[in-house]
Amino acid sequence: xxxxxxxxxxLRNQGVPNLNVEQFAKLMNIVSLESRMQELLxxxxxxxxxxxxxxxxxxxxxxxxKILKLTLGEDPNIVLRKMCS
Numbered sequence: 001x002x003x004x005x006x007x008x009x010x011l012r013n014q015g016v017p018n019l020n021v022e023q024f025a026k027l028m029n030i031v032s033l034e035s036r037m038q039e040l041l042x043x044x045x046x047x048x049x050x051x052x053x054x055x056x057x058x059x060x061x062x063x064x065x066k067i068l069k070l071t072l073g074e075d076p077n078i079v080l081r082k083m084c085s
Contacts, residue, residue: 001034001035001038002034002076003030003031003034003067003071003076003079004030004031004034004035005076006076006077006080007027007030007031007076007080010080017080017083017084018084019083019084023083023084026070026083027080027083029070030067030070030071030079033063033066033067033070034067036063037060037063037064037067040056040059040060040063041056041060043056044056044057044060
């Protein structure tokens with residue numbers, strides 16, 4: 001949730017950045033994917049049944065790869081700076 005936390009902090013402290021529709025959609029996709037991944041991680045941790053515990057790993061990995069594709073593995077401040085420029 002590092003991107004979500006960073007973006008929410010920027011919004012809270014500096015206000016809404018000037019983004020076009022495509023950049024705003026990218027930002028919201030990153031936030032959405034991170035929240036979905038966190039939800040799966042929470043469900044995974046609440047299931048101590050061995051079969052149930054590992055069944056979420058493929059979905060979590062898929063979400064991680066989508067986030068990586070959107071952010072190119074860069075830090076949140078760099079991602080936001082590139083979107084704003």
